[in-house]
Amino acid sequence: MEQLEVIQSKIYDIRGQKVMLDFDLAEMYGIENRVLKQAVRRNLKRFEGEDFMFELMKDELSRSQIVTLNKGRGSNFKYMPFAFTELGVAMLSSVLNSDTAIEINRGIMRAFVAVRQLLLNPPTDPVYELQNEVKELKEYIEEVFADYNDINDDTRTQLELINQTLAELQAQKALADKPRNPIGFVTPKKKE
Numbered sequence: 001m002e003q004l005e006v007i008q009s010k011i012y013d014i015r016g017q018k019v020m021l022d023f024d025l026a027e028m029y030g031i032e033n034r035v036l037k038q039a040v041r042r043n044l045k046r047f048e049g050e051d052f053m054f055e056l057m058k059d060e061l062s063r064s065q066i067v068t069l070n071k072g073r074g075s076n077f078k079y080m081p082f083a084f085t086e087l088g089v090a091m092l093s094s095v096l097n098s099d100t101a102i103e104i105n106r107g108i109m110r111a112f113v114a115v116r117q118l119l120l121n122p123p124t125d126p127v128y129e130l131q132n133e134v135k136e137l138k139e140y141i142e143e144v145f146a147d148y149n150d151i152n153d154d155t156r157t158q159l160e161l162i163n164q165t166l167a168e169l170q171a172q173k174a175l176a177d178k179p180r181n182p183i184g185f186v187t188p189k190k191k192e
Contacts, residue, residue: 007111012083014060015050018115019083020108028104029096039095040082046095052088056080086112 010024022040026033040047047053061080084092089112093105 003107004111004114007107008115011111011115014056014083015054017050017083017085018112019085020089021056022082022084025084025089025092025108028108029098029101031096036092036096037079037082040092043095046091047088051085052091053082053084055082 007028010020010028011018012021013019022036023033026036029036040053058080086109089105089108093101
């Protein structure tokens with residue numbers, strides 16, 4: 001499984017295709033990069049078309065974060081790297097006919113298939129789950145605020161009714177506090 005992860009880390013997206021670069025392949029096959037390029041150049045008919053292999057342009061190489069060139073003589077690229085697609089890597093096994101090449105190619109094919117499956121069926125990763133939880137929380141909060149506003153409207157209506165009733169009670173009390181005439185026979189008071 002570790003080998004699969006190492007291979008997957010060497011699969012890049014260039015020109016909209018998943019590719020592996022010649023120097024990574026040469027390292028995995030245990031051969032020099034020039035030997036790999038030489039074998040490919042001798043069998044160019046097998047790699048015709050960009051669906052098998054293409055050579056990187058200088059601007060692609062300079063924009064790329066794949067390759068970091070070293071300083072000093074002999075440590076930079078003399079020739080631009082080849083980028084091999086999944087079909088190109090499969091074809092490479094017919095050019096490099098060794099047990100190591102066959103074994104490495106099997107691993108590379110598995111890695112390409114794994115990358116394709118990841119792209120087609122993205123895993124439910126924690127970020128996706130967090131996004132869903134945040135979305136659900138937002139919806140819940142909106143519902144709570146809507147309920148809160150409804151409660152406020154109901155409460156305000158009830159408070160208005162209470163105030164109106166209190167006002168009516170106060171008006172009735174004011175009428176009740178007015179001095180009344182005594183009931184029955186009242187004798188007039190004498191003035192002294």
